[in-house]
Amino acid sequence: xxxxxxxxxxxxxxxxxxxxxxxxxxxxxxxxxxxxxxxxxxxxxxxxxxxxxxxxxxxxxxxxxxxxxxxxxxxxxxxxxxxxxxxxxxxxxxxxxxxxxxxxxxxxxxxxxxxxxxxxxxxxxxxxxxxxxxxxxxxxxxxxxxxxxxxxxxxxxxxxxxxxxxxxxxxxxxxxxxxxxxxxxxxxxxxxxxxxxxxxxxxxxxxxxxxxxxxxxxxxxxxxxxxxxxxxxxxxxxxxxxxxxxxxxxxxxxxxxxxxxxxxxxxxxxxxxxxxxxxxxxxxxxxxxxxxxxxxxxxxxxxxxxxxxxxxxxxxxxxxxxxxxxxxxxxxxxxxxxxxxxxxxxxxxxxxxxxxxxxxxxxxxxxxxxxxxxxxxxxxxxxxxxxxxxxxxxxxxxxxxxxxxxxxxxxxxxxxxxxxxxxxxxxxxxxxxxxxxxx
Amino acid sequence: xxxxxxxxxxxxxxxxxxxxxxxxxxxxxxxxxxxxxxxxxxxxxxxxxxxxxxxxxxxxxxxxxxxxxxxxxxxxxxxxxxxxxxxxxxxxxxxxxxxxxxxxxxxxxxxxxxxxxxxxxxxxxxxxxxxxxxxxxxxxxxxxxxxxxxxxxxxxxxxxxxxxxxxxxxxxxxxxxxxxxxxxxxxxxxxxxxxxxxxxxxxxxxxxxxxxxxxxxxxxxxxxxxxxxxxxxxxxxxxxxxxxxxxxxxxxxxxxxxxxxxxxxxxxxxxxxxxxxxxxxxxxxxxxxxxxxxxxxxxxxxxxxxxxxxxxxxxxxxxx
Numbered sequence: 025x026x027x028x029x030x031x032x033x034x035x036x037x038x039x040x041x042x043x044x045x046x047x048x049x050x051x052x053x054x055x056x057x058x059x060x061x062x063x064x065x066x067x068x069x070x071x072x073x074x075x076x077x078x079x080x081x082x083x084x085x086x087x088x089x090x091x092x093x094x095x096x097x098x099x100x101x102x103x104x105x106x107x108x109x110x111x112x113x114x115x116x117x118x119x120x121x122x123x124x125x126x127x128x129x130x131x132x133x134x135x136x137x138x139x140x141x142x143x144x145x146x147x148x149x150x151x152x153x154x155x156x157x158x159x160x161x162x163x164x165x166x167x168x169x170x171x172x173x174x175x176x177x178x179x180x181x182x183x184x185x186x187x188x189x190x191x192x193x194x195x196x197x198x199x200x201x202x203x204x205x206x207x208x209x210x211x212x213x214x215x216x217x218x219x220x221x222x223x224x225x226x227x228x229x230x231x232x233x234x235x236x237x238x239x240x241x242x243x244x245x246x247x248x249x250x251x252x253x254x255x256x257x258x259x260x261x262x263x264x265x266x267x268x269x270x271x272x273x274x275x276x277x278x279x280x281x282x283x284x285x286x287x288x289x290x291x292x293x294x295x296x297x298x299x300x301x302x303x304x305x306x307x308x309x310x311x312x313x314x315x316x317x318x319x320x321x322x323x324x325x326x327x328x329x330x331x332x333x334x335x336x337x338x339x340x341x342x343x344x345x346x347x348x349x350x351x352x353x354x355x356x357x358x359x360x361x362x363x364x365x366x367x368x369x370x371x372x373x374x375x376x377x378x379x380x381x382x383x384x385x386x387x388x389x390x391x392x393x394x395x396x397x398x399x400x401x402x403x404x405x406x407x408x409x410x411x412x413x414x415x416x417x418x419x420x421x422x423x424x425x426x427x428x429x430x431x432x433x434x435x436x437x438x439x440x441x442x443x444x445x446x447x448x449x450x451x452x453x454x455x456x457x458x459x460x461x462x463x
Numbered sequence: 464x465x466x467x468x469x470x471x472x473x474x475x476x477x478x479x480x481x482x483x484x485x486x487x488x489x490x491x492x493x494x495x496x497x498x499x500x501x502x503x504x505x506x507x508x509x510x511x512x513x514x515x516x517x518x519x520x521x522x523x524x525x526x527x528x529x530x531x532x533x534x535x536x537x538x539x540x541x542x543x544x545x546x547x548x549x550x551x552x553x554x555x556x557x558x559x560x561x562x563x564x565x566x567x568x569x570x571x572x573x574x575x576x577x578x579x580x581x582x583x584x585x586x587x588x589x590x591x592x593x594x595x596x597x598x599x600x601x602x603x604x605x606x607x608x609x610x611x612x613x614x615x616x617x618x619x620x621x622x623x624x625x626x627x628x629x630x631x632x633x634x635x636x637x638x639x640x641x642x643x644x645x646x647x648x649x650x651x652x653x654x655x656x657x658x659x660x661x662x663x664x665x666x667x668x669x670x671x672x673x674x675x676x677x678x679x680x681x682x683x684x685x686x687x688x689x690x691x692x693x694x695x696x697x698x699x700x701x702x703x704x705x706x707x708x709x710x711x712x713x714x715x716x717x718x719x720x721x722x723x724x725x726x727x728x729x730x731x732x733x734x735x736x737x738x739x740x741x742x743x744x745x746x747x748x749x750x751x752x753x754x755x756x757x758x759x760x761x762x763x764x765x766x767x768x769x770x771x772x773x774x775x776x777x778x779x780x781x782x783x
Contacts, residue, residue: 230728283642
């Protein structure tokens with residue numbers, strides 16, 4: 025019978041033999057170098073995040089795989105990593121030595137991996153960039169935001185910023201102009217309120233950390249911030265209390281949307297779209313978001329001068345880092361030099377990536393065509409500070425687990441935006457929580 | 464059949480010989496065949512068994528070890544014994560989250576059960592377009608929670624959303640469904656009941672369908688009122704399914720992360736934070752793996768206790 029015949033020919037021994045063969049083939053395939061590695065040298069694995077719209081990663085990949093390495097160096101392979109669970113993706117890959125040689129990622133990721141001894145410091149790369157002109161092309165002070173005691177943990181890649189926006193039509197209807205200091209800002213809010221429009225527009229709901237960013241930005245604007253020169257939390261300072269008193273005054277005066285403590289990014293955009301927000305605080309991409317017809321009316325405001333006479337704002341220098349687990353450190357550095365010399369199109373083709381780190385990109389006609397972006401670079405970029413303010417400018421390890429998207433920061437923002445607290449009580453609670461998270 | 468023949472038949476049955484068989488013991492060859500057969504069986508089952516153990520047991524053991532260390536997502540950290548457990552139970556945030564978990568679970572289980580049972584009873588009666596009605600009622604359970612949460616956010620989040628506008632029109636003022644801590648708690652509980660009642664409706668419908676119609680007819684003959692029929696016949700007859708559905712829904716509620724996280728993120732000011740949301744934010748926002756996993760383990764222990772108590776109740780029902 026056919027069935028019997030088949031059964032005898034496909035014995036268990038035979039089955040095990042075939043299975044062994046398949047496993048050996050798979051193992052050999054896994055051990056072999058990829059097709060794009062180029063020659064005998066192993067390829068440099070570059071992992072990048074979806075920093076912009078759908079067109080970002082395809083163009084980024086095109087730039088990456090176009091890299092032609094010098095003799096003896098590996099080519100580059102490209103892998104897009106989704107933001108969902110990216111911390112786990114990177115941590116498991118790096119821990120098992122299957123991670124990238126070069127990657128972008130979370131803004132403070134490099135400092136976390138540096139703490140684990142996984143980062144290849146970029147000091148040699150920076151030195152070479154000082155010779156070929158790339159270093160001088162970075163905005164002033166930007167590279168140093170990534171400098172640690174042991175060296176440069178990463179190099180700046182794109183800038184995520186927190187700035188003010190206003191709806192010019194609603195401002196005109198209220199008969200006010202863009203504010204220049206805290207007092208004039210309060211007057212703008214009062215004028216907008218008369219028309220049923222909120223002047224302190226922001227959100228701090230599920231998945232939205234912007235609220236806590238903006239409150240910190242006001243502290244920095246007043247010469248304050250969250251960390252002292254010893255990199256320790258120092259929240260309950262006169263500058264911070266004054267800044268939070270000002271915010272609480274705005275909240276209690278009805279200048280902020282009472283539901284804003286729980287607004288998601290989508291809720292914030294819908295409030296701009298519904299013309300309920302006349303003045304507010306957000307990232308550089310607000311006008312390009314889902315704000316509908318209002319987009320054309322949205323204008324970037326100027327930085328405010330605080331009662332202390334200072335100006336300041338908060339930004340997040342997203343960065344690219346190199347790992348020790350690389351087939352060749354020289355190869356990683358050579359690839360990054362190529363990448364920085366050729367990444368301009370990511371901005372000139374408007375892929376949606378954040379603001380550029382290089383002056384030369386900000387001077388291109390394509391970038392200059394957007395007056396809002398130009399204003400951010402011209403007026404805001406020089407006054408931006410990092411989470412490390414006022415104690416310093418360089419980011420460090422503890423920022424990741426104390427303030428960057430942490431639960432205490434969200435709770436702090438929601439407490440202030442709820443209005444049922446005092447500045448000192450809220451800042452003291454934040455200080456206690458941050459101290460508890462310090463390592 | 465005489466008593467002797469019955470005893471003889473029982474002996475044969477015990478020795479594995481059919482009543483009509485010869486009664487001869489199994490041959491050596493037969494025994495060897497059975498041994499080879501069972502060995503082959505073990506051989507084929509073993510890979511799946513190993514895989515199951517690796518997939519289920521390994522993460523549990525690994526997580527258990529993590530809860531005894533002070534590491535983060537990138538490093539294992541040092542052994543700290545039960546310090547993470549002790550530290551967590553000493554924080555007010557833990558007890559607040561535990562309290563709201565209890566409230567959320569009680570409302571979720573009994574709210575969805577009451578509505579589900581009510582609708583299951585209603586659907587037993589002949590109503591026009593009953594099939595369509597059933598499908599529509601299943602939608603909250605079928606639709607992914609991401610979509611449901613987004614829809615509810617649209618319904619309640621801003622002052623211009625439909626429900627706040629309705630509340631304003633009814634003279635209730637500016638009702639902040641998500642921004643007010645108490646109302647946010649009510650909103651997430653109602654949301655949980657809304658997405659869960661179809662499951663309860665299905666469970667109760669199948670339980671009601673299994674009740675013998677003759678019992679109802681007999682009670683009618685005995686003159687039982689509708690209330691008496693429900694309380695003394697329907698509820699006891701479906702009690703087994705009810706307890707099972709309570710166990711399942713308790714597990715669903717205690718472990719429900721997306722409903723709360725998508726709607727409020729645990730806010731405002733942690734008011735809607737349950738233990739599972741606290742565990743998530745501790746591990747993935749604060750990078751405190753040990754304390755976060757410790758919370759998850761404590762949740763598991765409590766769930767096992769609740770499930771055990773309810774299972775005993777089911778066994779009691781079976782015995783009765």
